[in-house]
Amino acid sequence: MSIHLCVSFPGHERVLGGRRHSFLEKTSASLNQWRISCGSFPSSITNFRRPYTSVMVVPTGVGASIGGFAGDALPVARTIASVVDCLISHPNVLNAAMLYWPLPNVLYVEGHALDRFAQGSWALQPVHRNKVGLVLDAGIEEELRIRHLQVADATRASLGLPVVEYIVTDTPLQVEKWVDPRSGQSTGRIQHPDSLLRAVHTLVNHSQVNAIAVLGRFPDDDVEEMEDYRQGKGIDLLAGVEAVISHLIVKEFQIPCAHAPALSPLPLTLSLCPRSAAEEIGYTFLPCVLAGLSNAPQYVAKDSGTSNQGCILASDVDSVVIPIDACGGEGILAFARGLRHKPLIIAVEENQTVLDDTPDKLGIKAVKASNYWEAVGIIAAHKAGVDPNSLRRNGINNIRSFSASHCNGYIASNSV
Incomplete structure (x- = not known):
């Protein structure tokens, strides 16, 4: 040139x-x-300058306007990642069924682990690669199981992903899902959690894997029940119990985990919202999960005796981006109420959920952004060391006077 x-x-x-x-x-x-x-x-x-680290959270199964469908918050994550040095997010944001996007400065962190990280109990240790084990629900039919094993082999051969071994649970997990009538968010349970934990234990202890992908057989939905979701409305009926499954494993084994549902393909529809389309282009949600887990950071407990050198701590986080009415989660509250370090909380008004946990109701100091366009600009200003308010007309008022107060027994007063 x-x-x-x-x-x-x-x-x-x-x-x-x-x-x-x-x-x-x-x-x-x-x-x-x-x-x-x-x-x-x-x-x-x-x-x-030290690296600028941001956290992006869109809670699972709460009908988020952006991030409540099939990977539709991934464009936001890609954009924020281009501005910050490190972005920490979770599978609900980064997964898009058969679609995914490699982002070298993004850490793929399961929701329970993200809460423990925000509370300061766990640190995140970046890795070059993980040995990923795959757990298959014994309730998956043979043909569907074979197809998903072929997907795993395809990611190994075509993407080079380190998926090393699989195991089938000794009992069908029997996944159940429903909508919580009080909160309006999706949730659920598995009837045989012990079977799942035994399978994970075997892979961790005998195959030395350090990340787990779970493939559970979900009950097939009535097409009418899925219609709102396929039209870009309502909530993701699968997401809530998926979080239950991954939380169970991460809490027990303290290793990265993500879940992909095994389902029969839905019949073709001529009217489909683009935000839901990623789940309609194939019969598997597994590729994005395996890609994310392949280099997800490991979780280091604060009391484990392991050195935190080279790890990312909650005190390293500079900003947190969250939907405007979803600020009541454990992780967000921990960030907002930290005694020693409080990152900038950015609440996005355009991204609404079925929840009602706004910063004002919870007493959280937050900067409100009308949309993610504004949120990215606020992050860019914050990273540059610029007061974001100075980018707005009349955003800066006259400097305040320091009022008289007692300091070490003396009256001190500063004014300008």
Whole structure:
């Protein structure tokens, strides 16, 4: 690639020969030498600042306007990741059934682990790769099981993913799902959790895997029950119990885990919302799960005796992005009420859920963004060390006076 330096001389703008041409050559050479000696400008700045870390949360199964469907919050995550140095998010944001997007500066963290991280109990240890084990529900029919094993082999051969071994549970898990009538969010249970834990224990202890993908046989939905979701309305009926399954494993084994449901394909519809379409392009949700788990960070408990060197801590988080009415989760409350370090909480008004946990109701100090466009701008300003309010007309008021107060037995007063 050639670089052209153009210099205008008063009255001689078109003259490039003789001494003036020689001057251009010398100037160009000087610029190149300056670049060589100083390095790239962005890298020089980075050397003097610690990495900027952001957390993006969209709770599972709460009907979020953005992030409540088939990976429809992934574009937001991609955009934020281009602005920050490190983005921490969870499967509900990053999974899109057969679709996924490799993001080298994004950490794929299960929801329970994200809560423990926010509370300071666990640290996140980035890795180059994990050994992923696959647990298959014994309730999956043979043909559907074979198809999903072929999916796992495809990710190994075509993506090079380290999926090393699978096991079938000794008893069908019998997944049940429903909508909580009080909160309006989806939830559920598995009838035989012990069978699932035994299968995971075998893979962890005999195959030395350090990440787990679970494939549970979900009851097939009545097409009419799925119609709202397929039209981009309502809530994800599968998501709530998926979280129950992954929370169970992460709490017990403290390793990365994500779940993919095994379902019979839905009949073709001519009217389908793009936000739900990722779940309609195939019979499997497994590829995004395996891709995410392949390099998900490991969880290091604070009292484990293991060094936290090289780990990311809750105190490293600079900002947290959350839907406006979903601020009541354990992790968000921990971030907002931390005694020593409080990241900037950004509540996105356009992203509404069935919940009603707003910052105002919970006493959380938050910056409200009308949409994710604004949220990205707020993050960019915050990373640059700029008060986001200074980007708004009349966003900055006159500086406040420090009122008189008692300091060590004396009256101190500062005013400007």
